[in-house]
Amino acid sequence: PLVLSKARLAKFVEPNNLPEELGGTLQFNYDLWLQQRRSIDEFSRTHALTLSCMEQLLTLLGGHKALRPAEADVELKRSAQLHTHVQRSIEAAIEMGKRSCTKFVA
Numbered sequence: 001p002l003v004l005s006k007a008r009l010a011k012f013v014e015p016n017n018l019p020e021e022l023g024g025t026l027q028f029n030y031d032l033w034l035q036q037r038r039s040i041d042e043f044s045r046t047h048a049l050t051l052s053c054m055e056q057l058l059t060l061l062g063g064h065k066a067l068r069p070a071e072a073d074v075e076l077k078r079s080a081q082l083h084t085h086v087q088r089s090i091e092a093a094i095e096m097g098k099r100s101c102t103k104f105v106a
Helices: 006-012 030-062 069-105
Strands: none
Touching: 030 069
16 A cells, blocks of 8 residues: 655645645544435435335336236235335435435535
């Protein structure tokens, strides 16, 4: 690994881009950054799960072109349950996104 002194580092990086610990003037709150990063990671996981659920619902709905009436009732119930799950996932992702955005603005 390359190791530079603070003085030498200042030759390559503007002081306003360096945190105070490295001789710069950048105000950096590691705890806040970590909190925001965790929030983004959680939102990303929720988003991926929501997309997966939506794809499952689309696959389920696309595969029912020629069902007999007896099968249709069972599949409609399954589709309704999956739709409810997808809807809740979407709402959770939206709410989580809103909370994350307010953390960045605050």
